Amino acid sequence: MTLADINQGLxxxxxxxxxxxxxxxxxxxxxxxxxxxxxxxxxxCVAISVNKxxxxxxxxxxxxRFAAMPLDxxxxxxxxxxxxxxxxxxxDKFAKVPFTTGKLGCPIVCAHTxxxxxxxxxxxxxxxxxxxxxGEVKDAGVLNAAGLPLTYEYYHHVIKGKVPxxxxxxx
Amino acid sequence: MTLADINQGLxxxxxxxxxxxxxxxxxxxxxxxxxxxxxxxxxxCVAISVNKxxxxxxxxxxxxRFAAMPLDxxxxxxxxxxxxxxxxxxxDKFAKVPFTTGKLGCPIVCAHTxxxxxxxxxxxxxxxxxxxxxGEVKDAGVLNAAGLPLTYEYYHHVIKGKVPxxxxxxx
Numbered sequence: 001m002t003l004a005d006i007n008q009g010l011x012x013x014x015x016x017x018x019x020x021x022x023x024x025x026x027x028x029x030x031x032x033x034x035x036x037x038x039x040x041x042x043x044x045c046v047a048i049s050v051n052k053x054x055x056x057x058x059x060x061x062x063x064x065r066f067a068a069m070p071l072d073x074x075x076x077x078x079x080x081x082x083x084x085x086x087x088x089x090x091x092d093k094f095a096k097v098p099f100t101t102g103k104l105g106c107p108i109v110c111a112h113t114x115x116x117x118x119x120x121x122x123x124x125x126x127x128x129x130x131x132x133x134x135g136e137v138k139d140a141g142v143l144n145a146a147g148l149p150l151t152y153e154y155y156h157h158v159i160k161g162k163v164p165x166x167x168x169x170x171x
Numbered sequence: 172m173t174l175a176d177i178n179q180g181l182x183x184x185x186x187x188x189x190x191x192x193x194x195x196x197x198x199x200x201x202x203x204x205x206x207x208x209x210x211x212x213x214x215x216c217v218a219i220s221v222n223k224x225x226x227x228x229x230x231x232x233x234x235x236r237f238a239a240m241p242l243d244x245x246x247x248x249x250x251x252x253x254x255x256x257x258x259x260x261x262x263d264k265f266a267k268v269p270f271t272t273g274k275l276g277c278p279i280v281c282a283h284t285x286x287x288x289x290x291x292x293x294x295x296x297x298x299x300x301x302x303x304x305x306g307e308v309k310d311a312g313v314l315n316a317a318g319l320p321l322t323y324e325y326y327h328h329v330i331k332g333k334v335p336x337x338x339x340x341x342x
Contacts, residue, residue: 001310006215009311012241012285013207013217014320016185035208036184039220040300044177046184047218047303049210070183114183125296127305129211132218134298139172140180149185149324 015152017075019083020048021067021107022059028107030093031056032084034152036068044137046119049130055088057131064121066135067106072147073154075112077161103139114147116140186323188246190254191219192238192278193230199278201264202227203255205323207239215308217290220301226259228302235292237306238277243318244325246283248332274310285318287311 015034022029035049048068050057060066071080082093099107104118119135155161186205193200206220219239221228231237242251253264270278275289290306326332 003213003215006288006308006311008313009286009288010209010215010217010308012187012313012318012320013209014185014187014241014322015208016183035210037186037206037208037220038181038184039206039298039303042174042300044174044181045298046181047208047220047298049208049218070185115180117177117180123296123298125294125303125305127210127216127218127294129213132210132296132303132305134296134303137177137181140177142179142183147183149183151185151322153320 017071017080017150017152017155018068019071019109019113020050020056021069021109022056022063022065023101023106024059024063027055027059028094029055029059029088030083030107030109031088032080033068039134044140045122045134046117046137047132047134049127049132051130060121060133063105065104065106065118066121066133067102067104067108067116067118069109069113069116069143071150072112072114072144073150073158074147075150075159077159079112080155080159080161108143110143113143114145114149115142188242188251188321188323188326189239190242190280190284191221191227192240192280193227193234193236194272194277195230195234198226198230199265200226200230200259201254201278201280202259203251204239210305215311216293216305217288217308218303218305220298220303222301231292231304234276236275236277236289237292237304238273238275238279238287238289240280240284240287240314242321243283243285243315244321244329245318246321246330248330250283251326251330251332281314284314285316285320286313
């Protein structure tokens, strides 16, 4: 059983694609992730898995707050590329993107997104290359009820987006 | 911001639907979950969120091993109902379902499923009503490459399945 064999079996797990954002006085940043999922209903808590090398991870450790927005199917590869594919360490990812500031202070991107949630981190679990953050949802809402969620499968087969080497579903 | 408002915003998170199985010498069981996500690529690890009241949770705490299989779109409501909606405490969910036994000893259901993974639990995180289990994938494979993943959205809108009260996306 090679890693390639295992990946064959894992490819049928269904994911959406999300812009994950963080901010404090020094820095705001966003990245594309596929791992946003609700883990409890009462209280409403979501888990996200974030690569330890990312700037978002660095800011999240300071702020313990994040926002996540499901992308819709109108999202183009250039738009996704603003948040994915490159680090925000030397580049303001929000310079040309419409956004508001959420109740917890995280950027809420208003283009090509369907809804948003803002969460406060309650627990963290070190899972090796990534940290699993569990956050209680403090605010959430709908931005565009007519939007159709951009699934990971749609991204690969219709938008024909690539995942950079080593990106682990995050880019 | 009421819980109903928050749930409005959370409804656009994309999920698949999976049969989650566990087994030891005393008991084998399975349930339907929507929370199966890969959290790291190297090594390949997946996270699942399991309600503490479920029999599957009880067995999983003993065995620390689980299998998960994405359902495909041919899964009917009666088939889903074998694993969902009711406890396996007084009912053998596998009596009329074709399955094999995986390398880690978990039942691998072969009907209406696309692929399988078997994982060994490495870490657990108490998230209140549920436990988040992180497992390293030890075996995985494809059962029916032509299958189309049954998403949670498809389940609600095409199969028109219900989620019982208090089920927290697990039934």
